[in-house]
Amino acid sequence: MKKFDVKGKTNLRDYLSETFEPQMEVVNRTVACGVDKLEEYKDFVSDMRWYKSIVSPAISVVVPVFNASQYLVEALDSLQKQTFCDFEAICVNDGSTDDSLDILNKYASQDGRFSVIDVPNGGYGKAMNLGLQRARGKYFAILEPDDCLPVDAYQKLFTLAENYNLEIVRGKF
Numbered sequence: 001m002k003k004f005d006v007k008g009k010t011n012l013r014d015y016l017s018e019t020f021e022p023q024m025e026v027v028n029r030t031v032a033c034g035v036d037k038l039e040e041y042k043d044f045v046s047d048m049r050w051y052k053s054i055v056s057p058a059i060s061v062v063v064p065v066f067n068a069s070q071y072l073v074e075a076l077d078s079l080q081k082q083t084f085c086d087f088e089a090i091c092v093n094d095g096s097t098d099d100s101l102d103i104l105n106k107y108a109s110q111d112g113r114f115s116v117i118d119v120p121n122g123g124y125g126k127a128m129n130l131g132l133q134r135a136r137g138k139y140f141a142i143l144e145p146d147d148c149l150p151v152d153a154y155q156k157l158f159t160l161a162e163n164y165n166l167e168i169v170r171g172k173f
Contacts, residue, residue: 058086062131068145069099078148084155089114095121
């Protein structure tokens with residue numbers, strides 16, 4: 001299942017979130033109430049790890065945006081063209097007054113990996129925190145809207161993190 005393309009993974013995630021998640025929540029509450037059901041709880045945790053490995057992206061990329069329309073297309077194109085496709089892009093529009101929100105919405109409507117959070121201007125820290133709260137990936141990354149990525153950036157970083165069991169990896173710049 002991990003070899004699904006983006007559309008297949010999105011369809012599976014949607015199906016499981018509608019059918020599997022509600023049942024898992026009931027099991028979670030039931031198991032949490034009974035301390036004597038430790039084996040049942042271990043099975044539940046194992047099932048949840050399996051489920052998250054299927055529906056969660058490997059990398060959550062937070063893109064905090066404030067009036068960045070001048071650079072944003074180049075940044076989002078570089079993200080969209082990554083050779084590593086198992087990511088979600090959480091774009092936080094922090095009260096932009098230019099065309100940034102329109103650009104973000106265009107990417108979100110064309111690519112299921114992109115989502116947009118639109119909030120009144122609250123500053124960089126608040127925008128980042130909102131993005132991180134929404135993140136579901138095993139790893140997270142930050143893409144500034146005036147930066148662009150080499151096409152294989154996330155493939156290299158993910159491979160290093162997985163091969164060497166690292167918690168933090170970073171590029172040269």
